[in-house]
Amino acid sequence: MDLTGHPTDFVVGASFPEGMRRFVRLGRQRWPGMFLSHHAQPLHAATVSGVRASSPEGEAAVEGTGLLLSEYYAVSIVAPEDPDTDPFSRSVVDDFLASFVGPTAAPV
Numbered sequence: 001m002d003l004t005g006h007p008t009d010f011v012v013g014a015s016f017p018e019g020m021r022r023f024v025r026l027g028r029q030r031w032p033g034m035f036l037s038h039h040a041q042p043l044h045a046a047t048v049s050g051v052r053a054s055s056p057e058g059e060a061a062v063e064g065t066g067l068l069l070s071e072y073y074a075v076s077i078v079a080p081e082d083p084d085t086d087p088f089s090r091s092v093v094d095d096f097l098a099s100f101v102g103p104t105a106a107p108v
Contacts, residue, residue, distance in 0.1 A: 005078040006086075008093050011043065015100060016073040023099035043069045054101075 012019065045067040053059045077096050079089030 005080050006082045006089060007076045007078050008083055010075045010077075010096075011069075012073045012075055012100065013069050014071065016075070019100040023096055039074065040071045043067070043072045052101075 048062055048065050048067050051059045051063045053062065075096075077093055079092045080086065081089045083090040083093045
């Protein structure tokens with residue numbers, strides 16, 4: 001079976017296992033697919049952009065900085081439609097984000 005839909009991709013650090021437990025505990029299990037891969041090698045990005053934090057100061061402290069993770073997970077939440085236009089798909093992505101950082105204030 002080939003999964004189809006609109007992917008929303010994330011890179012998640014070492015908090016992934018606990019965040020996933022919270023995501024599943026939400027009892028929603030409404031997503032049609034989720035793909036992940038664990039990468040035990042470092043990840044580096046020259047510039048971080050599009051930062052969302054719990055405060056404007058937190059966003060300003062990280063926006064434009066470099067990124068270095070010792071290991072990470074690449075996660076793709078596959079929802080039926082584009083989360084920017086479909087409320088159900090948005091709720092799936094919001095559930096995932098809330099499992100790691102709390103409720104979202106704006107679309108990804």
